[in-house]
């Protein structure tokens with residue numbers, strides 16, 4: 001049993017980022033920034049078609065280039081186990097299952113020689129017919145067994161059709177979101193050294209122990225002989241949550257030059273088809289309400305893609321199961337397996353696209369019923385979690401909406417769309433709700449007394465920009481009753497006790513719980529005064545309240561949008577978010593987490609789309625020039641607030657995850673504001689100027 | 697291989713480079729200078745921004761041999777001695793970084809940008825191109841738009857720059 005953390009001297013303190021000084025100086029070494037003697041450079045070769053077979057590979061010209069050490073192909077690559085995840089089983093056959101798939105790699109003494117030689121390898125293929133186009137009525141659509149991570153794919157509760165038929169107000173709308181890419185600023189990189197003694201990887205990853213386990217399994221190694229080092233990670237957003245195929249390629253190449261470090265950094269064009277993405281979605285939402293706006297039925301029906309070789313089912317409609325009260329409810333996910341790269345996690349998988357649709361539909365209902373969109377949400381607050389019947393451990397949605405309305409200046413807003421002009425700009429405002437579940441995984445922490453009131457805390461957590469270096473030390477300080485400066489924290493290395501992935505906004509909950517548990521044990525074993533050298537290693541226990549309460553964070557987004565009536569360009573003038581996410585461990589780093597999510601949500605609303613040319617099965621937006629992520633000029637001053645929330649159920653710190661909720665609902669608030677500004681309901685993201693032409 | 701000399705953060709570093717080597721790769725892969733980051737290698741992200749003879753340059757878009765004899769300043773060399781540059785201090789105060797990967801580029805870009813504005817360079821956001829520009833938030837955002845931050849620290853980066861600029 002782990003006790004609640006009652007000392008709150010360090011937790012809650014506004015502190016500078018612990019790794020900030022190293023980072024502003026550029027001295028925090030990311031994965032690729034190892035410069036060992038004798039390093040070799042690897043450049044991958046990509047499949048030129050979306051489906052087919054390699055008939056010949058001619059590497060002669062490449063091998064003749066000065067400095068080239070070898071060319072890897074399916075003809076000479078080591079065999080990988082049959083049961084390995086299919087996207088990782090590269091170079092096992094001449095089959096091509098998506099365009100841009102790794103079909104080989106060139107290893108050379110210098111990056112220049114490797115790149116030059118890669119351009120000389122000739123890959124001949126027999127192309128087969130492919131299909132990369134998701135469609136609502138695709139004949140191959142199927143219902144998966146579960147959706148990520150293990151929710152049912154379908155739920156049905158009550159008589160949805162009957163309730164919809166007799167509802168006073170109803171909306172029946174379909175939204176589309178495109179394929180998205182995580183695009184962390186640090187691309188996926190690996191530096192791997194393979195020797196008889198073992199394998200060492202510097203990997204840009206959200207999960208050192210996960211990478212270790214996967215590499216060991218793929219290559220038949222004892223995990224103890226594999227070490228994965230990742231103290232600093234240049235963003236991930238889910239894209240580095242699992243090992244991707246580039247690291248497999250690097251390990252294969254490293255085996256050919258034992259003892260020599262092999263360096264691989266993906267270019268954007270190599271990364272886009274090989275490191276995960278968010279599926280496109282088509283979402284039909286039907287809402288039925290009484291005259292006063294109370295929902296009688298909610299239906300959320302989703303179509304999305306997966307790859308033909310592996311199934312990843314984004315849980316797009318899952319938040320709809322717990323968000324609002326309704327007498328009848330149906331949710332369903334269908335997948336179409338296509339000749340596309342394998343989709344994977346991207347910031348708030350499920351909630352991000354799903355809440356865009358639900359929260360947009362709520363706005364449409366508010367317009368149809370003539371009810372203020374905030375009031376509409378308040379009227380549909382459930383007393384208990386509609387999906388489980390359990391009470392919420394805390395539910396701050398209404399508080400967030402009310403506080404946001406106050407701060408944003410919502411009162412007196414004229415609901416009439418398309419009537420506010422400022423010169424050629426049309427102006428409008430919108431609101432949307434946010435939610436994200438509290439997940440806890442498993443992790444182990446070690447706490448060691450150094451004497452003199454100083455402690456070492458070790459756990460293989462990863463800081464991908466979230467602030468783990470900072471907040472875990474704050475938590476440890478309070479758990480041990482010392483100052484933050486007395487904590488020596490080590491993370492980001494699989495040689496440390498195992499930690500769960502930095503994903504699902506579960507890092508602080510999981511790792512913090514492990515640290516508090518180990519600290520409490522150490523103090524208890526030594527009457528509160530452990531001597532130098534005393535040490536405890538402890539696991540984060542499962543949450544004892546998991547079966548009794550539903551645990552989620554909530555939030556509310558407000559946006560003011562200006563739309564150029566000549567060009568159709570939409571710009572966000574103001575954005576404000578209020579969140580209820582339990583205890584905030586460090587206000588400074590927390591604000592950044594929320595803000596970062598909101599910024600990515602702004603990009604999702606207005607800019608981001610990975611576009612497939614279905615004729616060729618090719619992604620035609622494979623870099624940062626074609627795939628526009630929000631830039632400085634796109635992002636206004638953002639306001640972030642939170643309400644004080646005491647939640648004794650979630651974990652000893654009372655904190656909820658904050659890495660993902662900032663993006664959830666943000667695009668809906670902006671889309672709703674675009675409608676309020678223009679009267680135009682754009683139901684397909686991103687809201688680009690072509691969709692807002694002819695406003696006059 | 698061609699012999700060149702780069703002065704990096706005040707230290708003279710002679711080296712022999714492949715003529716195809718970019719300034720960025722020369723710094724990172726030859727000299728172990730880690731402050732300039734590689735986010736795209738194509739001039740699309742700004743992570744590799746350094747100051748060359750005081751002006752901001754995308755080091756992935758220039759060849760090392762073109763910079764023979766140049767004074768290169770990276771984020772590691774912006775401050776005086778062991779102290780941080782005031783902009784770097786402001787970045788820490790405003791939490792203008794998360795993963796930190798874009799950060800050295802943002803800082804070099806900001807230093808170069810403030811210098812350009814001080815010398816009267818106009819930007820797309822400048823209403824009167826003949827007047828000395830005032831660094832409004834809109835001007836800062838426009839002038840910093842070559843530096844992407846996927847973590848979304850923009851709002852804090854702008855506050856940090858504004859504080860130092862004023």
Ligand code: FES
Pocket residue numbers: 733734735736737738739740741742743744745754755756757
């Ligand atoms: S690495 Fe030079 S601009 Fe991206």
Ligand code: FES
Pocket residue numbers: 185234235465792793794795796797798799844845846847848849
């Ligand atoms: S801080 Fe991560 S990209 Fe800017």
